[in-house]
Amino acid sequence: MIKPRKVVLVGDGAVGSSYAYAMMNRGLGEEFPIIDIVKNKVKGDVMDLEDAQVFTEPKHVYFGTYKDCKDADIVVITAGTPQKKGETRLALVSRNMHIVASIVKPVVQSGFKGIFVVSANPVDIITAAVQKLSGWPKNKVIGTGTSLDTTRLQVALGKKLHLNPQSINAYIMGEHGDSEFADLAEASAGNRPLLSMIKEAGISKDELTKLVAKVRNKAYYIINAKGATYYGVAEALTRICQAVLKNENTILPTDAPLNGEYGLKDVYIGSPTVINASGIAKVIQVPLNDQEETLMKKSAATLRKVAKKGMDSLKK
Structure with a gap:
């Protein structure tokens, strides 16, 4: 059997859920676990997203854990605190640095060998942090950048x-x-x-x-x-x-x-x-x-x- 393409989303906030919906609409990835500390939000999104597959393409969307990262092709990190009114992206660094550190460790420990894609702000700095914390080759850590x-x-x-x-x-x-x-x-x-x-x-x-x-x-x-x-x-x-x-x-x-x-x-x-x-x-x-x-x-x-x-x- 052909191995399904697997993308793990970490962070089911506004960006994460919008990304999951966009991936569903484009029919990208056949297996799509979603990880977030707010479990009910994920469960609700999973049920909502799976209803869309009749109009897009079949996809196995489910509430995930870090163990699901082991055989993933991509782990996408959107988790983090968003900008507030009048706040620059750089002001988020210390808050989101701790969040991303708590994510990278269990992803690596799962046995994940794929590619990190990052959008948590300040994205340039968080992307660099993911690379350093994971020890991944630099080409395998991508930030949304500009x-x-x-x-x-x-x-x-x-x-x-x-x-x-x-x-x-x-x-x-x-x-x-x-x-x-x-x-x-x-x-x-x-x-x-x-x-x-x-x-x-x-x-x-x-x-x-x-x-x-x-x-x-x-x-x-x-x-x-x-x-x-x-x-x-x-x-x-x-x-x-x-x-x-x-x-x-x-x-x-x-x-x-x-x-x-x-x-x-x-x-x-x-x-x-x-x-x-x-x-x-x-x-x-x-x-x-x-x-x-x-x-x-x-x-x-x-x-x-x-x-x-x-x-x-x-x-x-």
């Missing part, structure tokens, strides 16, 4: 240029947070430089600067309006898992474990990467101008500083 920020940029530019966002090749890079930046110098649409199309459309530099700022701060607007963001990041998670499960060799803007790219090492940071069944097969180094290179290094320095604080908090 996947969500990039889609927000594509959507905003698509509206301005009256184009399908999927037709826009432009990335947000660096931290998934306040030090991120848009790599517009290399951006394109229809094989044309995006900046020239923006100029032809009569969009000023000031308008473009404001557009990028709105992209950077979009999460805050959503949190103020509805309390949390979850649909977008759930789809980003699903897209990464699809690339792993189907061995796609797809380029996605995830957390990249740098080893000399951009002159940086020992940091996970948002950059295009090639994703396949091995995890991160390759980091794509985007050509950056002097200003963008400075922003990338500044973002990395911010992440390293906060990461050290987070890892130190585990020793207390």
Whole structure:
């Protein structure tokens, strides 16, 4: 018999349940255990999700334990405390570092040999922590990175240029947070430089600067309006898992474990990467101008500083 593809979800909050629903709709993974300390929530979601399979594809969804990670292809970690109104992602580090440490240990002890995919915030730092705490090869730990920020940029530019966002090749890079930046110098649409199309459309530099700022701060607007963001990041998670499960060799803007790219090492940071069944097969180094290179290094320095604080908090 063919072994069913197995994906374990740890964390059944708003992001986790939205991700489970997205995976169900795409028919990805035949076995799907869900782990959370709030057992009734999981049991309710399991019953709700299994009703959807008649309209999607058959899937064995059930309340799981860490023992279920042993033969899983992917373990997805969404567990953690969400941002509050006015709170930055980096402010979550010590709270969520302890949560993720309590997850990684039993997953590893189960005998799990697959790939970790992480979306708990601050995702760049939590992804690095998962790698260090697990001892996994860096390519087998993937964070959502700037996947969500990039889609927000594509959507905003698509509206301005009256184009399908999927037709826009432009990335947000660096931290998934306040030090991120848009790599517009290399951006394109229809094989044309995006900046020239923006100029032809009569969009000023000031308008473009404001557009990028709105992209950077979009999460805050959503949190103020509805309390949390979850649909977008759930789809980003699903897209990464699809690339792993189907061995796609797809380029996605995830957390990249740098080893000399951009002159940086020992940091996970948002950059295009090639994703396949091995995890991160390759980091794509985007050509950056002097200003963008400075922003990338500044973002990395911010992440390293906060990461050290987070890892130190585990020793207390």
